[in-house]
Amino acid sequence: MNLPQTHARTEADRAVEVNLSINGSDVALALPARVTLSDALRDHLGLTGTHVGCEHGICGMCTVLVDGEAARACLLFAVQLDGAEITTVEGLGKPDQLHPLQESFGRHHGLQCGFCTPGFLMSSYDLLTHEPEVQREDLPTELSGVLCRCTGYRNIVDAVDEVAQAHRGALPGPANCGQRTLVGRTTATAATSAAVGAERTDEEELVERPQEIVLPAGDPTIHVDVTSQLTSAPDEVARVFGDVRLLARCLPGAELTDDLGADWYRGRARIALGPMRMAFNGIAHIEEQSDERIVMKGQGKDTGGGGAQARIVMTAAAADDGGTVLQAEADVFLTGRIAGFGRSLAGDVSRRMFQEFARAVDRAASGEEPTTDAQPPRAFSLLVATIVDRARQRLRRLTSRGESRR
């Protein structure tokens, strides 16, 4: 365990600054001392994989690793953990490459409603790393720190036993940890504000211009690669590429609010998806701009506690029919509640947005107003289009399968 730094007295109505490493990412939070680690993870960082049941240490739903050892997140005040390393279930496996324990719980039907599963995964990870020789008959006692109201435990014991036997002494570590930007709902500056109980509502909070936008290492949350055929000619598209303000107006929901000079811009984007409303305030830097290529990086914070960073490359090339082929490639890194929101749906929505963007560029290139709707939280139609798309794909898959069978 790391020895925490000393901390001067903070009054009950003030926020305390806490520095944590969560799934490999450094996070600075400012929160009242009475906020538990489980609430900090869920409410301030959008990491809702850590569940909360009893909130007084009995049920084990909130089990996470603190400096490599399983602990109850509801029995720790976040402030006590200054300098600690936390691993949550989000850090254990990647969506497309689950941890062996996650695989095994699935295979053995070790979950029904799934409410207890993060707790069992973290507790059994701790068990198998510290006591790799654990025997099956000891598992019920060793796993007694987490309760399950569905499975009857037998399948859970089977799932853990299989991994114990398959990986004695060599259990793979958490695979989804790495430097990412976790953007808290409360920022370090809030430490000086007296009204710490109130949640931040000022959507207009300005994002400082950094020296450089550094993208996190590791795989992006979403990778988008969209190619669209435009009817406008390459030189018309070049005109749009050369005018950042016009280009910004082509992005659905986006708005350029400030030109900071030296190719830095401040802006805003609004997205609504079903019941979700997201408003990003962000900053963008154009790194390369020519008639046929634009490279930009952006980063933004969602007022609801999430964050996004992206690198976008757009290229325009002449097409055979006199039009233009527009290709947009983007690596998007999401954190907070939007990251929790299904990755594939988020990817589909982004792809849709780029398709709309391409159409808007086409309109702008031909001298029309790029967007018909100035403040477009048109995500409802985006969502419908996404769902229709998926249905179509599925249908296509079904029919092609039918064909190959013939």
Place this chain on the structure above:
Amino acid sequence: MKAAPFAYVRPGTTADVVAELSRDGSKVIAGGQSLVPVLAMRLGRPTQLVDINAVPELRQLARDDGSLRVGATVRQRQLQREEIGAAVPLVRLALPWVGHREIRSRGTVCGSIAHADPSAELPAVAACLEATMVLTGGRGTRQVAAADFFTGALSTVIEPDELLSEVIFPVAKPGDGFGFGEFARRHGDFALAGVAVRVRTSGESVDARLTCFGVSDVPVSVDVSPHLRSALQMTGPQPSRADLVSALAEHTEEVAEDVVSTGGDSHASPAYRRRLISALAAREVSRAYVSARLSRPEERS
């Protein structure tokens, strides 16, 4: 289930901890495994928590002159895991019964003793081993014997502005043997009744000390040397564990009669607790005696 607001401070020295404790309404937070549930249920509302985890000297875990000194922030799981903990085998026997791994990762040895829950294992271990509690306050440091330390349920002689800075456990000697057992409804729950035992053998002499918990507001220690000796008279000095258990059972009922002073609760009546103590005592005194004999150099060859 959220704690009421409190002021928070994390000093870097024992002196600063003690200074902060002199503020009205202050409470020490060590592992928080007993305190946070109390705060969450708002059974207690301290105005300030003094976090002792940044004080380097309170992390000490060291052996000197036949004793093991366990500092205030030494975690239960740490003592279970680290080699040095083997010097006090009774603590090692008791720790797996304290809550669950997840609780022991954070919960401290001293915190459990300071909290003084009548059903807790570590206060009974401290009482059985006649450990010494070191209390540090504004007026200096004092040492209190376990027998004088626990004053009632959740009550000790610690003054509000004092810190239990360390517990000193005597290290086991050759010829010592230990036993520990308890009965709980579910693993990790507080015990309905439990016993900790130390048996000392040297030459021809045999001593046995039994500490019972969960049956009174404080751990209750009894000298059961006469009972063990008369059981050994029936079995001879090298009995099997099973034979010694039966011989001891003749005596432990009467011991249980005296130690159980709780009025009973919805989980267990006093009579049931007496039966538990009687059975556990026979079993664990027997285990302790057999392991005491095996720990003697001349028996080991």
